[in-house]
Amino acid sequence: MQNRIHNPNLPAVRRLEAVGFRAWPAASVQYDGSWQVRLTAGHPSKRLNCVVPLDPSDYRDIDIRTEKAARRFEAYGRALLFRETPLAPPQLIDFLRRHGWERFEEVIVMTADLSTIEMPDTMHHLPSHDVGRFVDASLKVDAADPALKPALAEIVSSIKPPSGLFSIEEPQTGPVAAALCVQDNDLAGIMSLAVAADRQRQGLGVEILSSALRWARTRGARTAWLQVTAANEPALALYARLGFGEVYRYAYWRRNKPE
Structure with a gap:
């Protein structure tokens, strides 16, 4: 239906x-x-x-x-x-x-007002400019085929608006979360956000998302937007808590x- x-x-x-x-x-x-x-x-x-x-x-x-x-x-x-x-x-x-x-x-497709959104007090992560390292982290966190690296690197490199490449890495396990934020004038899009399957529900999603949104806000973005599958109830609950609301499907x- x-x-x-x-x-x-x-x-x-x-x-x-x-x-x-x-x-x-x-x-x-x-x-x-x-x-x-x-x-x-x-x-x-x-x-x-x-x-x-x-x-x-x-x-x-x-x-x-x-x-x-x-x-x-x-x-x-x-x-x-x-x-x-x-x-x-x-x-x-x-x-x-x-x-x-x-x-x-x-x-x-959801949006949130960055001037009123209340982000939790989490560790602040700065974006990287190393496309290769971000792509490696993203593929590992998603458990995706490593053979996709050249294509994904080409896509990320071809993004024209300013991009924030975020990842959380641990010394023993390596990357455990990754996010891509693209700032297009007053709009900031969360184009991907993933947390390793064995590290979910531990606050890493909130931590990396908050870092991306803070980065976009300091650069002048006023509205954040993202896309999430309607069946992803945990993600929908997280975004609703942060103040995201539905615009369309x-x-x-x-x-x-x-x-």
Whole structure:
């Protein structure tokens, strides 16, 4: 069952989508009308490999444009994904539903006012400028494939707005938490935040998030934003305690595999 707030603020959605594209840049970005086609050969991130419709009134030739996008994705060795935000035309969503596409992974986009947010008194960590070290830490904390290092390093290096690369490392175990904060004028996006599986629920998430938000606030950011899957209840509880509130939701659509 779809669960989203009623009448989302579309100008706010457009702005957060725009800063999100800059904060997590795809290697290839093309447009078909107002549909943004994002592809990145070296990294499987769904945000980097999807079609994002950006105008509710742009729903002409849906079937032709969908097949055109599918061929482009196939050339990259990827299955076509659509990302549904409040900017997606309802006619497109009806088309996908009628043709048996599957909606999955609902994500909540949240914001917080950095002038009023109350951050706990935790240890303060300064950001690093060492992309390689941050990528190593991020992959280890996420238990991700080390082979993704070149692609992830390229993505992080290609972020144009100022970025804060945060990690918490311990002498015996190495990295135990990592976070990436991107400051785009008055907006600060938490693009990734992870804590090692065996160190969760020990305050490390709050510690590294607070460090990132303090860094962004001292640089003039007034609003923080982040994305979290709707099923991640511990993270949602943490963000709510810090004062984050929902602005809108998005989800992905994929073709159902034939039986």
